[in-house]
Amino acid sequence: MKILVPIKRVVDYNVRVRVKSDGSGVETEGVKMSINPFDEIALEEALRIKEAGKAEEVIVCSIGSKDCQQQLRTGLAMGADRALHVLTDDEVQPLAAARALLKLVEKEDPKIVFLGKQAIDDDCNQTGQMLAALWQRPQATFASKVDLDGEIATVTREVDAGLETLEVDLPAVLTSDLRLNEPRFVKLPDIMKAKRKPLEEIALAELGVDAGPALETTAFEPPPKRAGGRMLESVQELVDELKNKGLL
Amino acid sequence: MSEGETPEREVMEYDVIVVGAGPAGLACAMRLKQLDEALNVCVIEKAAEIGGHILSGAVIETGPLDALVEGWREDPPPICVPAASDEFRLLTKTGSRRLPTPPQQNNHGNVIVSLGAMCAWLAPKAEALGVDLFPGFAAADLAYDDNDAVRGVIIGDMGVDREGNEKDTYVQGIEIRAPITVLAEGCRGHLTKRAIGKYGLDAESDPQTYAIGMKELWKLPEGRVKPGHIQHTIGWPLPNGIYGGSFVYHLDKDRVAVGFVCGLDYQDPDFTPFEAFQQFKHHPSMHALLEGGEILSSGARALVEGGLQSLPRVEMPGAMLIGDSAGLLNVPKIKGTHQAMKSGMLAAEHIAEHRTTTGFDDALRASEIVAELNKVRNIRPGFQKGLWRGLLTAVVETVTAGKLPRTIANHADHEQYRKRNGKVFDYDYVDRDLPPRDRLASVYFASTEHDEDQPVHLKIVDPDVCFTKCEEEYGNPCTRFCPANVYEVVDDEDGKRIQINAANCVHCKTCDIADPYQVINWVTPEGGAGPNYSNL
Numbered sequence: 098m099k100i101l102v103p104i105k106r107v108v109d110y111n112v113r114v115r116v117k118s119d120g121s122g123v124e125t126e127g128v129k130m131s132i133n134p135f136d137e138i139a140l141e142e143a144l145r146i147k148e149a150g151k152a153e154e155v156i157v158c159s160i161g162s163k164d165c166q167q168q169l170r171t172g173l174a175m176g177a178d179r180a181l182h183v184l185t186d187d188e189v190q191p192l193a194a195a196r197a198l199l200k201l202v203e204k205e206d207p208k209i210v211f212l213g214k215q216a217i218d219d220d221c222n223q224t225g226q227m228l229a230a231l232w233q234r235p236q237a238t239f240a241s242k243v244d245l246d247g248e249i250a251t252v253t254r255e256v257d258a259g260l261e262t263l264e265v266d267l268p269a270v271l272t273s274d275l276r277l278n279e280p281r282f283v284k285l286p287d288i289m290k291a292k293r294k295p296l297e298e299i300a301l302a303e304l305g306v307d308a309g310p311a312l313e314t315t316a317f318e319p320p321p322k323r324a325g326g327r328m329l330e331s332v333q334e335l336v337d338e339l340k341n342k343g344l345l
Numbered sequence: 346m347s348e349g350e351t352p353e354r355e356v357m358e359y360d361v362i363v364v365g366a367g368p369a370g371l372a373c374a375m376r377l378k379q380l381d382e383a384l385n386v387c388v389i390e391k392a393a394e395i396g397g398h399i400l401s402g403a404v405i406e407t408g409p410l411d412a413l414v415e416g417w418r419e420d421p422p423p424i425c426v427p428a429a430s431d432e433f434r435l436l437t438k439t440g441s442r443r444l445p446t447p448p449q450q451n452n453h454g455n456v457i458v459s460l461g462a463m464c465a466w467l468a469p470k471a472e473a474l475g476v477d478l479f480p481g482f483a484a485a486d487l488a489y490d491d492n493d494a495v496r497g498v499i500i501g502d503m504g505v506d507r508e509g510n511e512k513d514t515y516v517q518g519i520e521i522r523a524p525i526t527v528l529a530e531g532c533r534g535h536l537t538k539r540a541i542g543k544y545g546l547d548a549e550s551d552p553q554t555y556a557i558g559m560k561e562l563w564k565l566p567e568g569r570v571k572p573g574h575i576q577h578t579i580g581w582p583l584p585n586g587i588y589g590g591s592f593v594y595h596l597d598k599d600r601v602a603v604g605f606v607c608g609l610d611y612q613d614p615d616f617t618p619f620e621a622f623q624q625f626k627h628h629p630s631m632h633a634l635l636e637g638g639e640i641l642s643s644g645a646r647a648l649v650e651g652g653l654q655s656l657p658r659v660e661m662p663g664a665m666l667i668g669d670s671a672g673l674l675n676v677p678k679i680k681g682t683h684q685a686m687k688s689g690m691l692a693a694e695h696i697a698e699h700r701t702t703t704g705f706d707d708a709l710r711a712s713e714i715v716a717e718l719n720k721v722r723n724i725r726p727g728f729q730k731g732l733w734r735g736l737l738t739a740v741v742e743t744v745t746a747g748k749l750p751r752t753i754a755n756h757a758d759h760e761q762y763r764k765r766n767g768k769v770f771d772y773d774y775v776d777r778d779l780p781p782r783d784r785l786a787s788v789y790f791a792s793t794e795h796d797e798d799q800p801v802h803l804k805i806v807d808p809d810v811c812f813t814k815c816e817e818e819y820g821n822p823c824t825r826f827c828p829a830n831v832y833e834v835v836d837d838e839d840g841k842r843i844q845i846n847a848a849n850c851v852h853c854k855t856c857d858i859a860d861p862y863q864v865i866n867w868v869t870p871e872g873g874a875g876p877n878y879s880n881l
Contacts, residue, residue: 111792111794283481285479285519289357309420
């Protein structure tokens with residue numbers, strides 16, 4: 098059984114995200130980029146499933162510019178067997194990503210497509226769900242625990258009311274939540290091994306999907322700056338201030 | 346394997362290991378592959394990404410780039426602004442006087458870069474030559490063979506908790522072995538420090554001397570930045586007795602690099618370098634430049650200033666020192682990158698020809714790299730007697746090109762503190778309103794990150810000294826010289842102690858240098874931890 102793990106190259110979570118001065122997007126020049134942390138958790142889970150003897154192959158894939166290959170190589174160093182890179186320099190929105198992933202699914206025939214629940218750049222939380230719909234297969238999102246038994250996955254989901262447990266028939270789409278696992282550190286010798294693992298490039302145009310943007314972004318702007326605080330002398334002064342502001 | 350037994354470390358072998366992917370290390374690795382494609386060369390870098398721990402001015406000479414990267418001007422580093430004009434000023438609190446630009450600081454033909462971005466730009470070129478780059482891995486220790494020669498490095502373990510226990514994610518660091526290890530860690534490298542101690546490399550040289558450099562990258566309102574303009578100042582806010590000054594480099598895209606350097610041989614233990622930097626930004630001329638702008642990133646890094654007198658022996662069995670691991674910065678020029686790159690290439694040429702570290706010390710001392718240091722050797726130590734005596738020495742030494750038969754000795758920085766005597770020096774400071782408000786606000790712009798659940802990487806080897814001696818004599822200067830507010834005195838139910846906020850550390854190494862009793866030892870945290878500098 099194969100597991101396909103799509104990963105997205107995003108601005109690293111430690112970086113202070115800044116809006117470009119012309120409002121056309123987010124500054125990425127000279128900025129550290131990483132695998133989307135939720136995708137890394139999905140990859141870790143896929144690798145654990147394989148190491149438990151329940152899968153034969155873990156394939157990482159990514160859609161984007163040539164630079165994505167850094168993240169794919171990291172995925173291979175973590176332990177994925179091979180990588181697929183769908184090359185495009187254009188913006189890829191969730192629906193386009195789902196359509197492209199469906200083509201990879203048709204090509205590879207995986208039993209599980211394991212994604213992060215959302216990417217930390219656009220926070221869309223859509224690609225996994227859209228892929229399940231296009232593929233017409235079950236989905237179990239926000240997974241905090243996954244058990245596999247033959248053709249059935251039992252998935253514990255983190256929902257608003259607590260935990261929900263689902264059984265889904267494979268093939269299926271799973272998406273990871275934060276508490277599913279803690280991803281491993283990459284070992285230095287594995288980086289060398291990863292350089293020799295296969296990485297296949299496919300131009301997005303060759304997949305023959307409608308990848309055009311369905312949504313148009315009109316502008317980016319940073320959140321308004323917080324006004325500075327002020328120290329008050331007494332409780333009475335605080336009460337007066339709150340009354341003046343109409344808050345009391 | 347029985348319980349308690351350490352598993353054998355995994356070993357990887359190379360022909361040459363370079364520690365540190367800065368300008369020296371990358372130049373060395375690239376030149377090695379250019380000279381002999383068959384050599385297996387790796388570079389270990391503790392930053393998560395190449396360039397992430399690098400902070401420099403930086404106006405650089407382009408000679409070494411010409412020698413290393415063919416056609417680089419057609420594909421320049423991401424920030425690369427040709428030097429256009431130089432301006433050197435002496436500041437008073439409210440005014441300034443223009444001084445003639447020292448000839449060493451004539452920047453015609455040089456370029457202003459972000460050294461971090463330049464190293465990130467060099468990295469794929471090194472990989473294309475066949476160099477194996479390993480960012481995110483800290484060389485925690487040197488490994489030695491049976492003859493006590495360096496045989497490589499030991500990579501730090503990952504996934505160890507604060508108390509030193511293995512977590513679920515624990516991965517033992519491997520040992521990388523090679524006949525030659527090149528230490529290119531920059532100023533005060535922790536492996537270099539051990540090597541200098543073990544092999545007595547500084548037995549015949551003066552103590553190394555240092556400075557702390559702090560830098561902020563600003564984006565200013567349109568129209569204020571004059572790309573290529575290079576400003577340096579001396580004087581206010583530093584008193585006559587403290588060596589240092591500012592740099593302001595005008596970049597492209599309305600960006601300006603603002604920085605401040607203070608010699609760590611200052612005598613007043615109550616002096617705070619970070620505050621001096623922030624004060625400088627409030628000089629009327631600077632305030633007018635910066636007001637309304639925003640900080641993009643900031644950080645700090647110690648730098649070497651000892652020059653020729655403090656140059657240790659740069660070879661030992663199995664290893665050699667290059668760049669600022671050796672200490673090759675040219676202080677009057679305020680430049681070290683060209684020296685670092687040249688020494689890296691020289692080391693590569695030596696290795697390719699001789700396949701041994703033996704003879705590298707002679708080769709370096711016979712090179713133009715050390716000749717350059719010789720010429721200016723008395724200028725920085727001339728400032729030991731204050732700004733005015735220093736300027737006079739600088740003029741004499743510049744006119745005579747260092748040919749006078751004298752060499753002024755360097756003294757260890759940490760021995761220069763005078764004990765507190767109840768008098769507090771008044772620094773003639775102003776009220777501040779530009780960001781950052783304090784050191785914690787500044788660290789935010791360094792994007793520094795350390796997993797809190799790991800051993801503290803700043804070790805106070807004798808904590809008793811802090812409150813039996815240091816507090817009374819010097820008032821715990823660690824709480825002031827650290828630009829990231831790592832050291833705090835707390836006094837609670839557990840008693841009085843130095844609290845170490847290791848997660849704030851920006852790896853500048855100042856504490857390892859400047860603590861008066863030399864009880865602070867900087868060791869590597871988990872690989873990949875530390876600042877994530879962008880374009881510094």
